[in-house]
Amino acid sequence: MADQTLARYVNELSILTMLRTEGSASRAQIARRLSLTPGTITRVVSELARRGLVQEIPGPIQAAVREPGRPAISLALNPTGAYFLGVEMGVGVMRYALLDLAASVVASTEVVVSRSITPKKAVRAIAEQVARYQDARRFAGKIQAAGVTVPGLVTSEGYIVHLPILGWKNVNLLAMLRDATQLPFIVENNANAAAFGSVYTQPNLPSLCTIFLKLGTGCGGAAIINGRLLRGAAGTATEFGHMRITEHGHRCSCGQVGCLESWVNLEAMARIFRGTADLTRSELAALPSRIAAAAAVGDGGAAAAVASLTHYLSLGIVTLSNIFNPTTFMLGGVMRPLLECCLEAVKVRVAEGIVPGMKMPEIRLSHLGVMECAVGAATIAHHHAFDISTVELQEHELRA
Ligand SMILES: [Zn+2]
Numbered sequence: 075m076a077d078q079t080l081a082r083y084v085n086e087l088s089i090l091t092m093l094r095t096e097g098s099a100s101r102a103q104i105a106r107r108l109s110l111t112p113g114t115i116t117r118v119v120s121e122l123a124r125r126g127l128v129q130e131i132p133g134p135i136q137a138a139v140r141e142p143g144r145p146a147i148s149l150a151l152n153p154t155g156a157y158f159l160g161v162e163m164g165v166g167v168m169r170y171a172l173l174d175l176a177a178s179v180v181a182s183t184e185v186v187v188s189r190s191i192t193p194k195k196a197v198r199a200i201a202e203q204v205a206r207y208q209d210a211r212r213f214a215g216k217i218q219a220a221g222v223t224v225p226g227l228v229t230s231e232g233y234i235v236h237l238p239i240l241g242w243k244n245v246n247l248l249a250m251l252r253d254a255t256q257l258p259f260i261v262e263n264n265a266n267a268a269a270f271g272s273v274y275t276q277p278n279l280p281s282l283c284t285i286f287l288k289l290g291t292g293c294g295g296a297a298i299i300n301g302r303l304l305r306g307a308a309g310t311a312t313e314f315g316h317m318r319i320t321e322h323g324h325r326c327s328c329g330q331v332g333c334l335e336s337w338v339n340l341e342a343m344a345r346i347f348r349g350t351a352d353l354t355r356s357e358l359a360a361l362p363s364r365i366a367a368a369a370a371v372g373d374g375g376a377a378a379a380v381a382s383l384t385h386y387l388s389l390g391i392v393t394l395s396n397i398f399n400p401t402t403f404m405l406g407g408v409m410r411p412l413l414e415c416c417l418e419a420v421k422v423r424v425a426e427g428i429v430p431g432m433k434m435p436e437i438r439l440s441h442l443g444v445m446e447c448a449v450g451a452a453t454i455a456h457h458h459a460f461d462i463s464t465v466e467l468q469e470h471e472l473r474a
Pocket of ligand 1 (some may be wrong): 315316317326327328329330333335
């Protein structure tokens with residue numbers, strides 16, 4: 075452990091990242107791609123193989139240059155070499171996703187909990203789930219790090235600033251989790267995590283700047299620029315849902331009127347389609363697919379809801395496009411059935427509305443679905459596990 079220098083660590087990280095994002099490669103290909111000497115490759119790869127993070131596999135057969143007796147060998151990630159846990163702390167529900175070293179989901183589960191669960195009970199539930207995974211033979215001793223998402227403001231240090239939806243305020247969740255589980259944890263806002271996961275699990279997505287909107291009870295936002303979340307001074311940036319787009323409207327959860335969130339969330343859709351936002355939680359949850367089905371058979375109220383969502387979502391995307399000039403807009407959250415209805419119309423509106431000459435961003439729906447926050451939290455843990463500050467911990471855990 076003592077000889078773990080910065081240069082060596084960076085080389086390890088570069089090789090693992092290359093194998094994850096570009097697939098298997100020979101030692102010579104890695105050396106060329108990363109401008110490393112053959113000697114360095116040999117040393118670093120040997121260490122990664124000893125720790126079970128990379129493995130040798132038969133390389134592609136190249137008939138023209140095949141040398142009898144010397145089969146080509148490629149290096150690949152060993153997906154089962156390490157695991158990363160993600161937890162979504164939702165309202166009345168906790169979702170768990172476990173990723174392998176290749177960032178693929180290998181286990182997931184959803185647990186119904188009290189809607190007024192306290193931080194202490196939530197931490198105990200997470201610790202118990204961690205213990206269950208660690209007891210499973212295939213994951214034993216291999217869970218490297220974990221992430222938890224919450225639906226509210228979180229500082230860069232994992233301190234929960236404000237979580238009115240759960241009644242949590244000024245909670246040092248990060249310290250509680252670390253004490254309870256002995257695992258390296260990160261705590262993240264749910265939209266940030268969903269956004270990060272949607273990009274991280276698609277390494278071939280050519281996106282220098284991705285803007286994410288998570289539509290549901292609220293409207294969360296996130297921006298990923300050059301692979302990193304835009305956090306602002308204290309870590310609470312990109313609350314795009316509270317961008318004020320009108321002077322009037324229903325009061326938003328933030329106390330203002332005219333926020334994007336108040337025009338595109340579930341309650342806004344309920345007011346148009348049902349004439350009231352006073353619905354039960356399960357009625358609200360079923361609303362997007364109800365409206366989408368009704369719109370498909372020509373229902374006037376449903377058509378009005380889709381038209382309203384198209385109008386206000388387009389306004390928000392136009393403004394965000396003009397500010398960020400993003401490569402991609404990713405739309406996630408429980409509104410998906412409705413987003414599918416209005417996606418093409420939104421693209422047309424955005425093309426008409428952005429500053430002339432600006433490149434039209436790609437607008438697409440997130441592929442992660444209901445587990446997007448838990449998977450996103452795990453991808454952040456996966457990403458953080460290769461952060462320089464965790465070298466000692468990883469070494470210790472991998473050798474345990
Ligand atoms: Zn607001």
